[in-house]
Amino acid sequence: MLLDAGLMDLHERFAPGSLDAIVLTHYHPDHVQGLFHLRWGKGTPITVYGPPDSEGCADLFKHPGVLAFETVHKFEAFTVGALRLTPLPLLHSKPTLGYAIEGTQGQRFAYLTDTLGLPPKSAKFLRAWGDFDMAIDCSYPPHPTPKNHNDWDEAHRCAIESGARITWLTHAGHALDDWMMEETPSVASHIRLARDGSTADIPSQTQ
Structure with missing residues (x-):
């Protein structure tokens, strides 16, 4: 399973x-642009799950090729x-869903991007979910009025509010990189900075 499809070389x-x-x-586009090449492949259709959005992106819905789009809805689990x-x-400028993902041995991982903060019902779900790790949007350095994406401070608030065991900060922009190199902020032990090629082992609930 692939989460988001922004890379252009998926094929x-x-x-x-x-x-x-x-x-x-x-x-x-930065989350679906890899589909524009992939759709023209041949063979078994690839199911693509996504939020309710009648516009989609460009002509993906009109010319899906091998992609079989299916709409999923908030808090309605699927496998x-x-x-x-x-x-x-x-909370973003386009209909957006994060995903709470659970494995067969109780491994739990939340993928939460793009967003500015967490809606109360999503935060409540996560707090009641049990032990989990998560990746969350952290696009900007501290900013008095961030828009559509978490800044450094809001991402940390989300990490605390959700109760995540380990939080991976992702979706970083160049301004955040520059700020971190200049300021070298201290990072709590339960906060990790995701980088290209990063991997993470998600513990089962029995460990």
């Missing part, structure tokens, strides 16, 4: 038939293979 990264499904948070996903509404 090179994934062999035909190797993707069970693609799960989209929203239809902004991809052995994984159970619960869509969580987020």
Whole structure:
């Protein structure tokens, strides 16, 4: 399963038939642009789950090719293979869903981007969910009025509010990189900075 499809070389990264499904948070180009090449492939259709959005992105819905788009709805769980996903509404400039993902041994991981803060019902779900790790949008350095994306301070508030065991900060912009190199802020032990190629082992609930 692939979360979001912003990379332009998906057809090179994934062999035909190797993707069970693609799960989209929203239809902004930086999260779906890899689909424009992938759709013209041949073979078994690839299911693409995403939030309710009649516009989609450009002509993806009109000319889906091998992509089979399916709409998912907030708090209505669905499965991809052995994984159970619960869509969580987020706060962004386009209809956006994060996903609370649970494995067969109770591994729990929340993928929350793009967003500015967490809606109360999404935060409540996460607090009641049990032990989990998460990745969350942290696009900007501290800013008095961030828009559509978390800044450094808001991402940290979300980490605390949600009760996540480990929080990975992702979706970083160049301004955040510059600020971190200049300020070298202290980072709590439960906060990690996601980088290209980062991997994470998600513990089961029995560990």
